[in-house]
Amino acid sequence: MTMNNTTLLDVDNISKYYGSGHTQVRAVRNISLQLDAGELVLIMGPSGSGKTTLLSMLGGLLKPSSGRIIIDNIDITDLKESELPNIRSAKIGFVFQAFNLLEALTVEENILFPAQLIPNQLKEAKKRANELINRIGLSKRRDALPATLSGGEKQRVAIAHALINKPPIILADEPTGNLDSQSGQDIMMVLHDIVRDDGCSVIMVTHDPRVEEIANRVLWLEDGSLNDRSENLHDWQHCPVCNMRVDALTAKLNGEFNAQQFVFCSTRCKERFEDNPTAYL
Amino acid sequence: MLRWVVKTLWSQKTSVIVSSSGVAAAFVLVVILDAAFVGESNQIVSYVRNANPDVWVMQKGVSNMHMATTFVWDWKADRIAEIPGVKKATPILYVNTIVHVGQQKLFAYLMGLKANGQRAGPWSIAAGKSHPARGEIILPYVLVKTAGVKLGDQAIVADTTFTIVGFSKETFSMANSIAFVHFKDLEDLIDMNGNISFILVDIDDDQKPEEMALRIEQEVDKVSAIPQKIFIENDFQIALLMGVEIISFMTIIGSILAALIIAFTMYSQVSKRRRELAIIKALGYKNASLYFAVVFQSVIITGLALLIALGITWGLLPLLSAVSPMVTLDVTADALTRMTFIAGFIAIVSALIPAHYVARVDPQTAFKI
Numbered sequence: 113m114t115m116n117n118t119t120l121l122d123v124d125n126i127s128k129y130y131g132s133g134h135t136q137v138r139a140v141r142n143i144s145l146q147l148d149a150g151e152l153v154l155i156m157g158p159s160g161s162g163k164t165t166l167l168s169m170l171g172g173l174l175k176p177s178s179g180r181i182i183i184d185n186i187d188i189t190d191l192k193e194s195e196l197p198n199i200r201s202a203k204i205g206f207v208f209q210a211f212n213l214l215e216a217l218t219v220e221e222n223i224l225f226p227a228q229l230i231p232n233q234l235k236e237a238k239k240r241a242n243e244l245i246n247r248i249g250l251s252k253r254r255d256a257l258p259a260t261l262s263g264g265e266k267q268r269v270a271i272a273h274a275l276i277n278k279p280p281i282i283l284a285d286e287p288t289g290n291l292d293s294q295s296g297q298d299i300m301m302v303l304h305d306i307v308r309d310d311g312c313s314v315i316m317v318t319h320d321p322r323v324e325e326i327a328n329r330v331l332w333l334e335d336g337s338l339n340d341r342s343e344n345l346h347d348w349q350h351c352p353v354c355n356m357r358v359d360a361l362t363a364k365l366n367g368e369f370n371a372q373q374f375v376f377c378s379t380r381c382k383e384r385f386e387d388n389p390t391a392y393l
Numbered sequence: 394m395l396r397w398v399v400k401t402l403w404s405q406k407t408s409v410i411v412s413s414s415g416v417a418a419a420f421v422l423v424v425i426l427d428a429a430f431v432g433e434s435n436q437i438v439s440y441v442r443n444a445n446p447d448v449w450v451m452q453k454g455v456s457n458m459h460m461a462t463t464f465v466w467d468w469k470a471d472r473i474a475e476i477p478g479v480k481k482a483t484p485i486l487y488v489n490t491i492v493h494v495g496q497q498k499l500f501a502y503l504m505g506l507k508a509n510g511q512r513a514g515p516w517s518i519a520a521g522k523s524h525p526a527r528g529e530i531i532l533p534y535v536l537v538k539t540a541g542v543k544l545g546d547q548a549i550v551a552d553t554t555f556t557i558v559g560f561s562k563e564t565f566s567m568a569n570s571i572a573f574v575h576f577k578d579l580e581d582l583i584d585m586n587g588n589i590s591f592i593l594v595d596i597d598d599d600q601k602p603e604e605m606a607l608r609i610e611q612e613v614d615k616v617s618a619i620p621q622k623i624f625i626e627n628d629f630q631i632a633l634l635m636g637v638e639i640i641s642f643m644t645i646i647g648s649i650l651a652a653l654i655i656a657f658t659m660y661s662q663v664s665k666r667r668r669e670l671a672i673i674k675a676l677g678y679k680n681a682s683l684y685f686a687v688v689f690q691s692v693i694i695t696g697l698a699l700l701i702a703l704g705i706t707w708g709l710l711p712l713l714s715a716v717s718p719m720v721t722l723d724v725t726a727d728a729l730t731r732m733t734f735i736a737g738f739i740a741i742v743s744a745l746i747p748a749h750y751v752a753r754v755d756p757q758t759a760f761k762i
């Protein structure tokens with residue numbers, strides 16, 4: 113069991129580039145991040161901001177182009193490809209938006225599936241699977257196939273499946289994205305309880321603003337860069353050109369006219385405003 | 394992992410059974426061809442096996458019966474009979490020839506039997522006489538079914554007409570059947586007196602065939618004497634040599650066909666399961682585990698195919714024998730063992746391409762919706 117106030121994840125200035133020369137795309141740039149035991153951190157941001165790339169790197173599925181990632185005191189940056197699966201199986205639990213259960217296996221078999229990766233613990237894992245099934249409220253559905261489960265039930269199974277090897281870190285990619293509001297709320301509470309009761313740390317990528325209520329920190333990822341956001345979270349203003357709602361705390365396109373501050377949703381809107389500000393006031 | 398492999402296959406049983414049946418069809422083709430070939434080869438040596446003397450004596454340098462020509466002076470049979478330890482020496486005259494029966498031509502060993510030569514005659518009679526007199530012939534019983542002949546009908550060999558007086562069992566083969574006539578008739582037919590082809594030597598119980606064969610060669614000029622066991626082996630090997638390339642060719646074709654079907658099935662299974670493979674990789678399973686899963690799936694499909702093939706073969710054998718009595722089918726344990734090894738090899742080879750595909754599955758795919 114990991115202890116509170118212990119750094120489980122230390123991300124130091126990682127970047128990820130695709131391609132080279134003029135066609136080079138920088139998906140993630142100079143991100144640094146620390147995650148302590150028992151922390152639930154949200155990463156929010158628009159589509160294409162690099163959230164999945166970041167999550168893939170944190171999960172040891174993708175190597176950063178530069179920088180270092182240290183998980184539970186193990187620097188995974190220099191590990192060989194063949195060594196990363198061991199880190200993934202022991203240190204990371206994944207929860208995906210699409211649930212990603214194995215269709216041919218029952219609820220119990222799906223939960224136990226990752227346990228086979230840890231030697232000599234199957235007996236203990238069966239006991240733990242039993243506890244997890246009870247905890248997620250699916251004790252009567254342990255023999256059901258994923259196809260017969262609701263979205264919320266599938267995601268609960270996916271969470272149990274992520275927890276079976278007692279990983280210190282859970283990476284959740286839009287875990288409520290495919291769920292109705294009630295099921296989404298249930299899943300959030302399950303994740304919250306895991307952080308509180310098991311001392312796990314959770315990094316969750318989400319668009320769901322309700323999750324902010326249970327998060328210790330909210331990070332905003334845009335154009336591959338991460339910004340920490342304060343507790344009091346939003347300062348909603350409207351773009352003067354198109355009237356789109358923009359959070360002034362994270363907005364990068366700002367302007368001033370007649371001593372008044374403005375935020376813009378896009379470069380195009382900002383240029384239009386600067387051409388003729390009075391037309392938008 | 395094994396549970397996932399088995400349950401994934403089970404969840405697509407129809408597709409798996411169809412694929413296995415395709416592979417089974419290729420296996421059946423190979424097994425039946427082999428059975429036909431071995432059956433025929435066995436029929437070729439059926440006379441040698443059933444006559445079953447202790448030692449065969451023939452012209453020096455000859456070592457088998459099938460397709461062989463051998464002539465020995467007939468007095469040598471008497472000479473051999475006088476050797477201590479020899480119980481009996483039965484001479485036969487023999488040629489390879491064509492027997493015309495109705496509209497059917499029968500390629501046959503024509504055996505000339507002396508009046509006291511029952512020892513060398515047919516060993517199982519279905520109808521009629523077991524020993525031909527002058528002008529008479531005994532033919533395989535299969536001809537009753539295939540040519541509609543009956544006792545009393547005529548058969549022609551070269552320019553001589555014989556009356557069919559008996560039908561023998563286990564003497565038909567597509568390559569060469571066995572017909573029996575009187576010794577004198579065959580002598581007249583080939584216009585040769587004082588010669589015989591083989592001498593079937595039976596020895597006393599306290600004698601050893603190998604030693605007796607050696608003694609015969611020492612005491613009788615210009616003959617080869619071969620113990621029964623070696624003589625059968627020689628004949629069988631010659632029969633095998635005649636068809637071994639065709640069977641090898643068919644085995645290769647059948648195996649390639651089976652491998653292609655399995656590879657295609659595995660590839661489509663793996664393609665369908667691409668996302669699940671990505672999930673499994675993301676969880677921390679290594680490529681080696683996934684290769685094993687693919688090979689294991691391939692082995693299951695191939696094993697199932699083998700079982701289906703055995704079932705089909707078991708059902709087909711009596712059916713084929715009933716539909717085509719001219720074909721003798723003999724499925725041997727050797728053939729089945731060989732097929733099992735081939736199937737194992739196919740299972741592994743046909744998993745190579747899907748395994749290559751598995752290695753390239755990107756675990757990040759698991760993040761995609």
